[in-house]
Amino acid sequence: MKIIIPVAGKGTRLRPHTYVLPKPLIRVAGRPIIDYIIEQIETLEFSEIIFIIGHLGEQIKNYLLKTYSFPMKFVRQQEFHGLGHAIYLSKDEFLSDEPVLIILGDIIFKADLSTIVNSKDNQIGVMIPDDPRKFGVVVVNKQGYVENMIEKPENPPSNLAIAGIYFFPSSKKLFNSIEYLMEHNIRTKGEYQLTDAMHYMLKIGEKFKAFHINELYDCGEKETLLNTNKVLLKKQSSSYKVDGSIIIEPVFIGKNCEIKNSIIGPNTSISEGCIVKNAIIRNSIIGVETTIENAILDRSLIGDNSYIMDNSLELNIGPDSELINRQE
Structure with a gap:
């Protein structure tokens, strides 16, 4: 299994800080955001972690190489065409059809992923946010399988939002689905979205299981960052x-x-x-x-x-x- 962590975003809602410091290196409760992510995955069995870097990417690369010793590679996203595009850039790092775990590089969460990464089903981490319109949303049946998913809907059909943690037993199927979006120029708000790729996979018969992330903390802007700092300090x-x-x-x-x-x-x-x-x-x-x-x-x-x-x-x-x- 490989792990992909996209960290190429500009973090515009945390400006002026992110003009000179990439969002994953912003400190919360004394530690950079990226440290909390690695803490949750470093005990898993993986061959390497692929970081998709872009804005101020050399800072992230230097920090990770200095701080950690696990196998890692860095893929640069020169142009920003959405999360689906960012994930697709790592395709050449997969020499075989192996499982892949994807975790967005700007979230802080606590979850046991050991069972998830051994699943035969595709898996999507979900949470219940204050405003689902800001997220991709999934509709789940009684068995916990996803029946539909929509990227940032104006009228959410569900309160279950995609939390930014995904597992795919077949990296080949994931990349083929993103490739389908690109070949048919299927975009949402001008970008190739990972949610749209998963929606296509669902359409052609792939199954997705939703798993709940009970501890996930928002670091997207000043006020939520301060609130997350408060929660983590108490722990x-x-x-x-x-x-x-x-x-x-x-x-x-x-x-x-x-x-x-x-x-x-x-x-x-x-x-x-x-x-x-x-x-x-x-x-x-x-x-x-x-x-x-x-x-x-x-x-x-x-x-x-x-x-x-x-x-x-x-x-x-x-x-x-x-x-x-x-x-x-």
Whole structure:
């Protein structure tokens, strides 16, 4: 079995951060998003993981090669024509018709996939979101098999949304279906969608089983990222004490941080190498080697290597930024 993880997206809803940092490397509860994904799959039996890279792809490649030792390959998506197209680019890496597990590279989830990857049926991970219109949606019968699937419908026929985790016992059948879309120029909103390829497979007699992902956390935009940070921090058991400051759990504080006369927490992640003086920070994520002085921050997302001074704000600023409230 091979695993494909597409990480080529631009992460536009997380700008300005994703102008210079790819979304899978954004930190939540002290760790990059991609780490949480690998944690869920590294115990599975696989021959290699194929990463589809694009926007700022070299950063992702360098991080993965530096951090992990499992077999991996990188395929570049030069032009963006949808998820189906991204998956199809890895076709040449499959020398035989072997199973393939696909996991989108910008989700955080917890699930036991060991049974799923041994199935003889195609498998689609599903969840119940607040707004199914933002997702591909499936209609499932009483036996748990998918009867229909629609990409981002205006009027969803079901509340079961595709969660971004897929298993195909036959990679050949998957690639043939994507190829069919391309040959017949079948697009949704101008792109070749994986959902459309699966819909075609369903049409020609392939069976898909839906499996529920009970723990899946949205990292798509600032507010959902902060909410995910809160949930994940509560699951951690770390406890911190800093002389001269007040720490309100749950928090994460990275290595080599200098914190003086401050209140940190709750629901706050401070990345390594930060300097925090005379500050109150709650419900926030602070990037690597950022300095915050004389500030009160709430529900803020601060990029790496930034400097915040004399501010009381809810902020969303990217890496290498400086924000100083100079009063005449």
